[in-house]
Amino acid sequence: MSKKNIITIFLSAICTLPLWGGQQYYAFLKGDTLRIGNNYMERAMLWNNGAPVTISLTDKQHGKNIPVQGKQPDFSIVKGIPTDATLTVNEIPTNGIHASYLQATVACTIGSLNIERRYRIYADCPAIACDTYLKGQVELYQNKEDNRSNADRKNIEHTADMATGVKTPTLDRLQLSGNHWSARTIEFFDYTDWNDNLVTGRTWLPYRRNTYRGNLLFAHDVVTRQGFFFLKEAPSSSTQLHYPGSDFVADFSDFMVVGLGIASHDVKPDSWTRVYGCVTGIYTGGEQEALTALRLYQKQLRHHTAAQDEMIMLNTWGDRSQDAKIDEAFCLAELDRAARMGITLFQLDDGWQSGKSPNSKTAGGSFKDIWKNTGYWTPNPTKFPHGLKPIVEKGKKLGIRIGLWFNPSIQNDFADWQKDAQAIIGLYKKYGICCFKIDGLQIPTKTAEQNLRRLFDTVLEQTNYEVIFNLDATAGRRGGYHYMNEYGNIFLENRYTDWGNYYPYRTLRNLWMLSRYVPAEKMQIEFLNKWRNADKYDAADPFAPARYSFDYLFAITLAAQPLAWMEASNLPEEAYITASLLKKYQPLQLRFHQGVILPIGEEPSGRSWTGFQSTVSGTQGYLVVYREDNEQARGTIDTWLPEGKKVDFIPVMGSGKKFAAKVGAQGRVSFELNDKNSFALYQYEVKP
Secondary structure (H helix, E strand, O other), X not given: OOOOOOEEEOOOOOOOOOOOOOOOEEEEEEOOEEEXXXXXXXXXXXXXXXXXXXXXXXXXXXXXXXXXXOOOOOOEOOOOOOEEEEEEEEEEOOOOOOOOEEEEEEEEEEOOEEEEEEEEEEOOOOEEEEEEEEEEOOOOOOOHHHHOOHHHOOOOOOHHHHOOXXXXXXXXXXXXXXXOXXXXXXXXXXXXXXXXXXXXXXXXXXOOEEEEOOOEEEEEEOOOOEEEEEEEEOOOHHHOOOOOOOOEEEEOOEEEEEOOOOOHHHOOOOOOEEOOEEEEEEEEOOHHHHHHHHHHHHOOOOOOOOOOOOOOEEEHHHHOOOOOOOOHHHHHHHXXXXXXXXXXXXXXXXXOEOOOOOOOOOOOOOOOOHHHOOOOOOEOOOOOOOOOHHHHHXXXXXOOEEEEEEOXXXXXXXXXXXXXXXXXXXXXXXHOOOEEEEOOOOOOOHHHHHHHHHHHHHHHHHOOOOOEEEEEOOOOOOOOOOOOHHHEEEEOOOOOOOOOOOOHHHHHHHHHHHOOOOOHHHEEEEEOOOOOOHHHOOOOOOOOHHHOOHHHHHHOOOXXXXXXXXXXXXXXXXXXXXXXXXXHHHHHHHHHHHOEEEEEEOOOOOOOEEEEEEEOOOXXXXXXXXXXXXXXXXXXXXXXXXXXXXXXXXXXXXXXXXEEEEOOHHHOEEEEOOOOXXXXXXEEEEOO
């Protein structure tokens, strides 16, 4: 079925569509019930004049239902009776980035507001996403009671205070049955120039109406072991637009997603405004099942390919020369050294362009009114008299892609987005450059967000979806970890030996913490030149970079996209011994990243046994294990391997030895590494 072949379904019509890869996704309305689903799950909703109310969630893989007793609409924003309700179903084929999916659009009108709920139903995951669009006029109501401390409420003898009628705009909602739900919310923090604690979780038992922060809510029924999750597709809580103070409201077994990311004036009468999205997923079992369900959804948003997404990047900004060194001769020499190292992508940071940014080593740079200089984003003719052609051509000969840094024009809510887009498209067409680091973003308004999306979408559409963006998460109000994920990967953090704030175990800890909830393969993780600035660290500091081998610093990045945050010209000759690791990693990289990567062992602390597991199939995968600075040559760590099974471990990188083990409770396996601050990457196979 083509994208243009749209079926509009009114009450009592039925549409069931078996599609794509032998799987099935469907959406149909029969009588008063709308059913949407795939081979993994089904969400059934009362039609309710186009304001659906969820009445059941089915886990098809386990043949179980999560009992739902919905009475209020899943999406609630204004009072009134819906009219002009329609259901439209069409297949959205893959564009080479996202997976194909079935889009079921539920549309209605309430007063002067038009509402479209566009459900995305993928074939290969136990989750259904929903994007909501608004058009017309609306006066958003806000329940001030949600921001009132429960300490100021009366006791439970006062029934007036117990009234919990929902008056808060609700993005999605599940009104469940059962009295034994246990929940956990996860809040994330970006602007990593200021944060080194990027994830925090809270486990709680729902009891009366309370509010919670975070992009993720997991909840399971302790009696039945059935669970669901809400993923709020939005920036981190602390940077969302028009943030109401929370992301979730729970009242016993009634769970709501709140905070739409808009104000009344953001809704226009003549164009659609997209609010924050919500994903509802289901699972049966424990944490592994919950996290796998989440990850299977996340992998639908962007197909991970070797040509676009896999990279071992060299970016010279990490040595703090800024734009002082960058020119043709410097880049050509860096490419030679990059090839020796095993680098696959060389990225020219700020300084390649004719315009001068405020990050320049010399005064007078600015991002203000960029487009008063129409040649701002052309190669600096003094530094690059032949343009970027010699750099790109040499890169091709050496098997190294070329990437560029780019800072969109932030003034007036990215009003010049079309010019920015054409600048990137022009560089793609002239030089074949497909990787752009996007820096300097500020998204203070819905208009800015819309224009930024227009920029990205235009670039992708006019470059045959070959461009990938590295979205910087180091400062400003940006997309965070769960928003705009389809555009590329995340440049996670700036850390520098110059300021003595690069500690390898803390970089590992940030990746380890995030990887439980964010695909590790979607993050760029840095390793630095450990020989620079040794004097900036206390000589007795056991965690100073100089205390680690260069092999180990690179190994920290294996689960992610490795970023050599340094000038290769500053490396001593002994550093190039590590090139054998980079070259051995290249053919493993895609296979490792195609699995479901989750953290194992203890939280990295500088003294732990820790690591990552990539589950490629039910019987095969990879494990990377790190022995930090501790006295135990043998460490027993918790993995995601099945208890009681015999597993063969074959070392492919690092200092591990081949062995077989029977998996203990909680997936425990003992590993042996003779040296402190050492690692081993194993390929494993679970025996029948």
